[in-house]
Amino acid sequence: MTQPLLIVDALVKHFRLEPRGLFEAPPLLRAVDGISFSVKRGETLGLVGESGCGKSTTARLILRLIEPTSGSVALDGVDVLACSKKELMALRREMQIVFQDPLSSLNPRMSVGTSIGEPLRFHGLADQVERFDRAREYLEVVGLSADYYDRLPHEFSGGQNQRVAVARALILQPKLLILDEPVSALDVSIRAQILRLLSDLQGQFQLTYVFISHDLSVVKRFCDRIAVLYLGKIVEIAESETLYREPLHPYSQALIRAIPEVKVDGPRASSLSGLEGDVPSPVNPPTGCRFHTRCPHKMPICSEQEPPLKDMGDGHQVACFLH
Ligand SMILES: Nc1ncnc2c1ncn2[C@@H]1O[C@H](COP(=O)(O)OP(=O)(O)O)[C@@H](O)[C@H]1O
Numbered sequence: 234m235t236q237p238l239l240i241v242d243a244l245v246k247h248f249r250l251e252p253r254g255l256f257e258a259p260p261l262l263r264a265v266d267g268i269s270f271s272v273k274r275g276e277t278l279g280l281v282g283e284s285g286c287g288k289s290t291t292a293r294l295i296l297r298l299i300e301p302t303s304g305s306v307a308l309d310g311v312d313v314l315a316c317s318k319k320e321l322m323a324l325r326r327e328m329q330i331v332f333q334d335p336l337s338s339l340n341p342r343m344s345v346g347t348s349i350g351e352p353l354r355f356h357g358l359a360d361q362v363e364r365f366d367r368a369r370e371y372l373e374v375v376g377l378s379a380d381y382y383d384r385l386p387h388e389f390s391g392g393q394n395q396r397v398a399v400a401r402a403l404i405l406q407p408k409l410l411i412l413d414e415p416v417s418a419l420d421v422s423i424r425a426q427i428l429r430l431l432s433d434l435q436g437q438f439q440l441t442y443v444f445i446s447h448d449l450s451v452v453k454r455f456c457d458r459i460a461v462l463y464l465g466k467i468v469e470i471a472e473s474e475t476l477y478r479e480p481l482h483p484y485s486q487a488l489i490r491a492i493p494e495v496k497v498d499g500p501r502a503s504s505l506s507g508l509e510g511d512v513p514s515p516v517n518p519p520t521g522c523r524f525h526t527r528c529p530h531k532m533p534i535c536s537e538q539e540p541p542l543k544d545m546g547d548g549h550q551v552a553c554f555l556h
């Protein structure tokens with residue numbers, strides 16, 4: 234059996250916040266609190282959960298854009314967190330990210346062609362002429378015309394700019410692409426086109442994806458497996474189909490029940506049917522199972538002990554005392 238491309242093990246990120254008073258200890262915000270998962274080559278793993286549950290922090294930790302509190306990340310057998318600066322540069326070519334808002338990730342004064350070729354310049358991989366040719370080639374790879382090279386981002390629609398962001402991420406021929414809510418900022422009519430593009434590119438370039446979304450209806454068709462996050466913890470991992478057919482964790486069940494209501498993109502999936510209250514603060518997360526304060530099936534043990542992620546067979550894992 235070949236080794237997974239990405240292995241994340243017991244990853245933790247606590248942010249130290251400003252103390253509220255002169256004599257107060259600075260509070261810790263537990264953004265990511267011990268998560269483990271792996272992604273096989275060519276696979277798409279979905280990371281889903283409500284806004285603030287630690288999805289983007291996980292993405293930034295994997296790419297080592299921020300340093301973890303503890304835990305490890307391995308890409309293709311290489312320990313990302315033990316790398317020197319020089320090794321990290323080389324490793325960055327292998328993993329790229331596409332953000333939610335293409336406009337904020339593109340330089341507004343730089344032509345889209347120059348932006349696409351920029352990673353080649355940064356890594357010293359091509360001279361100006363080569364960069365021009367490669368950027369034109371990648372404009373076509375993402376379904377745009379090579380003649381758009383000189384256009385500026387404001388001349389493009391959101392969907393076109395997201396194509397540019399994808400081209401820029403792919404030009405280094407990475408193995409892993411992290412897609413952080415890549416269609417959440419786009420019109421509903423454009424989303425399917427971008428998802429189809431991503432799906433085609435995955436086959437064409439043998440890409441492995443981590444697909445982040447707060448909206449379970451988007452990840453359903455797109456992902457092979459899904460990890461459900463709640464307040465910095467994974468509560469369930471399963472193959473997509475299994476998760477939709479028989480979600481085991483009450484939180485996954487609520488997310489799935491809520492799908493018809495989250496057609497419209499809100500900042501927070503607050504319409505979770507059957508769930509009371511808001512997501513608690515990650516500064517003072519509930520004891521035991523973090524979901525117990527909103528869980529319709531709460532038992533005494535749930536506020537006392539933390540449920541371990543338990544294997545239910547076929548790679549289906551769930552952290553819940555009901556199982
Ligand atoms: N640099 C930071 N400093 C302090 N808190 C942060 C920082 N980045 C993220 N957070 C907090 O970490 C939690 C998780 O954030 P994030 O990973 O962006 O969530 P998601 O992407 O799932 O919406 C949130 O409570 C957020 O406010």
Ligand SMILES: [Mg+2]
Pocket residue numbers: 288289290
């Ligand atoms: Mg996010």
